[in-house]
Structure formats: structure tokens, C-alpha cells
Amino acid sequence: MTTTEHTSNEGTAAAGTADVVLEVRDLSVTFRSDDGPLPAVREVSYVLRRGEALGIVGESGSGKSVTSMAIMGLLPKGARVEGSAKVLGQEIIGLTDAQISKVRGDKIAMIFQDPLTSLNPVYTIGYQIAEAVLAHRKVGKKAAEARALELLELVGIPNPEQRLRQYPHELSGGMRQRVVIAIAMANEPDVIIADEPTTALDVTVQAQVLEALEAARRETGAALVLITHDLGVVAGHVDRIGVMYGGRLVETGPVEEVFYRPRMPYALGLLGSLPRLDEERHERLTPIVGTPPSLLSLPTGCTFAPRCPMARELCHQEEPRLLAADGSGERVPVAVEDTGAHAAACHFSDELEGARPTDLFRGTAVATEAAEDGAGEALAEVAEGAPGADPEGAADPGTGEVILTVRDLVKHFPIRSKGLLRRRIGEVQAVSGVSLELRERETLALVGESGCGKSTTARLMLQLIRQTSGEVSYRGQPLHTLSPRQMRPLRRDLQLVFQDPFASLDPRMTVSDIIAEPLRIHGQRNGTAKRRVRELLELVGLNPEHGSRYPHEFSGGQRQRIGIARALALNPKVLILDEPVSALDVSIQAGVINLLEDLQDELGLSYLFVSHDLSVVKHIADRVAVMYLGKIVETGTTDQLFGAPAHPYTQALISAIPLPDPVKERTRERIVVTGDVPNPANPPSGCRFRTRCPKFAGELSENERVKCVEEPPELLDRGTGHQDACHYSKAVELI
């Protein structure tokens, strides 16, 4: 986007300290915990110049949020903060709460991840923005309100006068986050720290909020610290980047340098484990094996060494410092002020010159080599046990036999009045006429934003909820007419994997019991179940000895593997995967995706892959169906859909996905949608997308629009199996 011109050149040229707005030096944060000191952040140093944008990326637990909380003085009392952080030359570490309040909100402002909890539900939006102004400016109430109005306009909120009088719950998530941005920029701060500002939002809304953030920067000239786990978001919006791991900055440098020439194996690994929208589907993702270190027992030496494929003796003994390469292979220290330098904390960073992720990391699905061998055997065993699974590998998409069919599926959830009578006062049209076909050994992806009805569709297909109308059949047998009791034996063939690996495992049961539960329900004896559980644990790449543990003792990725093992316990034919990787860190996500691919090949499974993440979908799916407000708007093979998306919504979705590539991300053509998804209790007439459609708003004439308003478009075939539901569809090439 248009963000970066003003900085990178000036920044490197004038390496003075005159325009430094934020200077962090050797900042360390240690929490006291029951199990000893917990070093959450260690010796983080960086400077930020006026108008500059710094991205801090890292996985959960890497210390990226704690760093900024320490700077804002928002850490709980038990935290010990050492080092220094200066805003405009003023030291702010160690200030009392009263003193730091003068800096906070005035010179330095913060935007949090969850806009729902960072706004007070009992005050109006206008009051809360005015309050922020009044806290630091001696102006009248009138002036503060005028400023609030001006700010809302700046962040792109439609009908600002009206919004000022509304309460947070009346606004959508994207709208709320823009209000939070407005509050942050109320006093024209010099630094804005945004901590995962878009993580809770849908991609199309994310694009809007990032736009508002850019507007805020343009307007106030503030420097930005953008903290995120999403390499794509960082690529397009910052000048410099710092990668955090195990509480330390392990690589810093200009964004292009870090993305195109990473010097730290971790950064390289992260890039390799991302499924890419802008690249041909390659064979395998290359996950980083293992899990991030426990901060309580950090390894000696390099914290990444236990997961690093090029770790040597030295790495396990001495922790590398953050040093730059000087071109001759020597590593030299760089001044923190030298913002143009590219530094990495790796003893062997010079060996990484020109390396690609695949050179270093292997496309494995499981964590350790030993386990991998075990898993291979287990796979073979299970495959034998699964009737009908021929070991030939995946068949071509589109040629297999249709096994699960959905026709004209409709689901309306009643909205009932409060009180005793609970009258029906309306209905949420969650799914409005969806037809799908899932073939054998195929992955069909169901894509859409939150609230579009994709998860409801998935549950309808499993008959976990009852449809309002429509048909579901499995291998020709209608399921929608069966009673729950009649359905029970069929559940063996149709299984579900959940999004949240924390909520989907009963915390009071051991892992063995969880995996064995489906077996017990279907009447298997204890002995057989036990053997099967060990097999399954091996199959998904976990140590079978760990069956006696409880779910909370495992990391997110491992728990998701447990969830998959449970789903596989009954040898199902169809797995419905409801956002199976969206709750996982990228380096972990890749391993789970690879596992799913392996399992499909070996066991001959069919997947219905429900996801909002188009990058993952492009990597894993054979066919894709895009949903919007309960209807399928476009469907086709993965190549058709990503190569030539025809529906304006699909086009907008694809172009809203940030690419983890700075140059491509800044230069790509965008199709932007405005606003939020309408209320499914009262969807727009005609084409449901028309209220947000860029084509409807920009290209169509009055006469053409009438058709969109009056006539719901049918899902029509464009000759090659590629169908879309738009009256004026036209395929475009976006990537």
C-alpha cells in the first residue's frame, strides 16, 4: 500500500537520534511464577523513527505482546521489568502509574486485539472518544465532541454523527476496531502500538481496518509498531521487521531483506511453513518440527537449536547474539540506531545465504524421525484394516464416486422473544439452499467469512443439527429421514474434526479415554480399544506412551492431532474438518496440514474442509465452494477458482488475503469490498452480496442494477464445471 515511501530512505540516511520517537534498550521482563522465574522477554532493543512502521512477528508465547505491554506500563505488579524504553527521550520504565498516564494515550497509544473488550459497553462511542481527548487536552466538551466526529470520519466509519450516539454492541467487530483506532489517534500520538489488531476479524474486514490504520498514520505522522503472527499483514504494512522467538529478537532488518534473504533458520522455517496463495501448489509444506520452548526451562545456547535442522555443537552451548553480516562472512555488532542493518541471532547465518526453506526443512507430517517411522508402519496397518481403501494413492478429483450429497439444504434458526411465551419473532437464515457433492478421496473446501453458514452446513451434513428443508444422503442413503438412533451406526463413517483444539477435548478425560470414546460408544471391548488407541496415537505422530496424560499437557498442535486421532478411531470414510488449523501457529499448522494430506492418501478419506483461510484451502483442496450469507456463490476446481475467479465476492476474498511477500503485497491489484456482512435474519433482496459488491457500486448502470436487486442469481455452470451465482460475472486473474 501507500505507506512506506516516507521512511525507509530517510531513515537509513540520517542515522542520528534526532527523529527517534521510541527507543527500547535491553528490555527484559520476568514474571514470577509458581515454578520459578519466567523470562518472557529478554534483552529486546530497537529504535523507531518518526513515521516509521516496525513489524514484530512471532508465534504465541514469543514475548511480542509482553514487550509492548511493558512499554505501556500495563504489566501486572508481579512482573519485573529491566532495561530502558524512552519515548521522545523520556524514560518511561519505572514511572509510577500516575506519571505514565500522562504519556499513555498522549504520546504513545495502543490498539488491542479484541475491540469488544477494549471498549466500555455502558458508554456511547462518542463519549469514549471524547473522554480520550479530554484526558490529555484542555478543551471544552463541544470541541472534544467535534474532534470525535472528525476522528470517526478519518477511520472511515459511515454516518459518523449517528455512530457517535451508539453503544459498542451496536457496532460490528470491524467498526469497533476502527473506533479503537480513532481513540488511539485522538491526541495525535507519536507512537501507536497495535497488538494483533486484525486477528479477530474476517479478511475483508481486516483489509478495511488496516486501511484505517494507514489513515491514522498518515494523519498523525505517528510511528507504528505492528505486532502480529501473520507474515502477510506485516509484509504490506511495515518498513522494518523484528522476528521474536523464545522472548528474544532473533532477526531484524528491512522487510524486504528479512522476507527475501532471511538469515535465521527460524524466519526461513516460518516462510516455508506458510501455504502460499501466490505460488503453485507445491508438494509439501515444510513445517518446523517440535514446539516452541517452555520459557520456564529455556535450553542453554540458542533457544531455537532444539528445532533447528542446522544446529551444531556450538548452538547448544552459546546463545548467539543479534549480529549483522558485513559482507565478508564476518558477523559484526550493529548499533541499534542503524535501522537499515539486517541482523540475525544465529551463529551460522552466513550459511543461509540464498537458502530456501526446502533446503533446510523437510516436508514431514510428524515431529520426530523415530515417530515418523512408527507412523509409517501404523499407517500401513490401519490402511489394511480399512476396507475399501486401496493403496494406489489419491484418485483424480472429479472422477471418484459421489459419497456424500447435499441438495437444496436450508436451515433457519428461530429467533424467539424473551419471556415465558418465547414467540417466534423472526429467523436467522443460516443456510439458504446449498447443494454440494463430495466425492471419494476428494477434498472439497467450503470457504467463507464468519457467519456465512459454512459451519452450519458442515453440521447439517453430519445431522448434528436438523435441517429446515433439503436432503442429505450418504452413498445414496438419505440421512435426513433417520432418527438419532438410526443415525448412530452411520456415524462410524462420518466424523468431525473441530477448530478449537482446547474446547474439543474433554479436560477431565485422559487422551486414551478421549480417543477410545467413539470405540466404546460403538461397543468395542477395552482390550481392542487400547490397542487401537496406541495405533492411532502413532498414526498421528504422537508418542503412544502419552495416552495416560490429560489434554492440557499438550500443545495446540498436538491436541489437534489428538482430535484427528479420535475422528479416525472408527475408520470413517468422510472427515468433516471445521477450521482444523486456524487456531494453530503457522509453524505448527504446516505439520497438521501435511498429516491430513498423508492420512487422506493412505486411508482413502474424503474431506470436507471448512475454512476461512484461502491460502490453506488453495494448498489442500481439490474443489472449492465459496459461501456468502447462506448461499454458495461460486464453485469450481481449485485451479479454476483461484486462477479465474468469476464472482465479485470471490475476487474480493482472494485480493484481501495478505501475501507474505512485501513487493507483491504492495503492488497487487485489489478489489475491495466495503462494509460488513448483513444480518442473516434480514438478508438483502435479490443478490445477497449486492450491498457490498464493488461491481454493483462501481461498474453497473442503473438498469443493470435492477436485476441484482430483484432477482436472486442462480448458480450457473460456465461450461467447465466452474459455477458462479452472479448476473454479471466475469473471470479475472488476480494472482
Add this chain to the structure above:
Amino acid sequence: MSETKVPPAPRSTDAESVGGAERTQLQMILSRFVRHRAAMVSLVVLVLIVLGAFLGPFLWRWDHLVHLEIPASVPPGPEHPLGTTTAGHDVLGQLMRGAQQTLKVAFTVSIMGTVVGSLWGAASGYYGGRVDALMMRVVDVFMIVPLLVMVAAIAGNVRGGTTWYAVALIIGFFAWAQIARVVRGVVLSLREQEFVEAAKAAGASPSWIIVRHLLPNAAGPIIVAATLLIAVAILLEAGMSFLQFGIQPPDISLGQMIGDARTAASTRPWLFYPPGVLLLVVCLTINFIGDGLRDALDPRQTMVRR
């Protein structure tokens, strides 16, 4: 979420973190309970009280009845360690018998109320909708009735209202409603959890889900409610005895002893304090044991007790 800002420490996945040996669930629960100091001390104290109440009468020469050999209104001394009443009871003899009757009532009420209340509440919460509305209205009826009055009214009209089990049944009949409410509330949020849906997707029946998933996960609140119920039952029984609807003389309960000694607290304190303090200690220890149990049954609790 309202967690503190301490980042969740990613747990190491190596075998050392838990200990290689496979231990059964029961052993884990036991070892966690043993580490809970207050609960362990309370357990010891409660066991001593129970032993004293049930075995003591066999060892002590006086029972709870009036005996002509007992001098009236003697303060504590070597002959009668807790003194005697005006009528000629040995207070220690009364105390042991009284504690016995009170404990029997309290535990019976607690077990009865917890079983009925948990099942009722779990079923109501799990099925939801009309079933829930109907079942909860029944609970409401039981809740709005003034318990003591109702209990007293029934006890006055039931033959055999003087025996401990009749008292326990009457209290238990009304006291489950509170537990049903608590359990329903917990189940309402639990049933939306994905692990419940996972069990449904695997083909589990409603009774399987209630027994295997919902009740174990509601164990914390259930145990807290059950321990509270013990205290409630003790107090209700005391209240009933006070109104002379409870356990009738010549049999005795702690509540009755306190009621009888209500005017004697300053003149003859040995009549009032022993039953009062014992009642307090029993309620306290049961609360601590409840805490310990709740923590021990939750596998997410860390093994180390602070």
C-alpha cells in the same frame, strides 16, 4: 478471557514432565488430594469427630439420657469432663449422641440432594427448551417455599417425624433444588462445548453424554454445593429441633442441645459451647474437604500444592 497477562508457558512434551510411569486416574486424584494441606487436616479432624460420635458412646460410661446418679448442674470436672445439665444429663454423653444424629442427617441429606439435584439439573440443562422450562419451574416451586416452615409443617404431621431418617428425608426432599439450579447453569454452558458435540458426532446417547462428560466437568460446582448442603442440613436440623419438630427428646441432636442451652450461655457456658463449637468445626472441615476434592478432581490443577 480474564486471564492474567502471564503468557501460557508451552509445556514441554517430553516424557519427564509428568513422570514416565503410568498411573491410574484414582492414584492421581489421591495424590493431588493428599497435597492439599487444609483438606488433609480437615479430613483427619472430621474422621476423629465421626469416630468419637459413633464409637464414643460404647466407651463412655454415660449415655445421653437422664440418670439419677448424675448430679445436676456440675461444671466440667474429672467425673464429667463437660459437666452436667440441670436435669441430670452428662454433657459429653449428649454431645456424642447429638453429633452422631446430626452427622447422619447431614450426610443423608447431602447425598440425597446431590444425586437428585445433579441428575435433575443436568437433564434439564442438557435437553433445554420446553423440558428445561418445565423442570426448572418445578425447581422454582421447591425454592420459593420457605424451607423451614414447610419442613416443620410436614414433620409435625408425619408419624415418626422424631427419628433421624425421617428428619433427613424431609429436609432432603426440599434441599435438592438449589443443587439442580447450580448444575443446570454449569451444564448450559458445558453443552455448547465442542467436546460434547464431538461425543454426539461419535454417536453417543444423551445419557452417555450426561454421565461421561457433563457431570464430571460440573464436579467442581457440584462438590461445593454438596458441602454447602451439609452445612445447610445441619442448620436446618438445628432449626427444626429448636422449634421442636426435629429429633425429639429423649433422643438428642446438636441443634437441640444448642436450643436447650440458649439461655445458659453466660451462666452455664459448658452447656452451650461444646455443641456450638463442634457444629462450627464440622461445617468448616467439610468445606475444606470440599475444596480439596474439587481441586483434586480437576486434572488441570498442577501437581504441586502451594
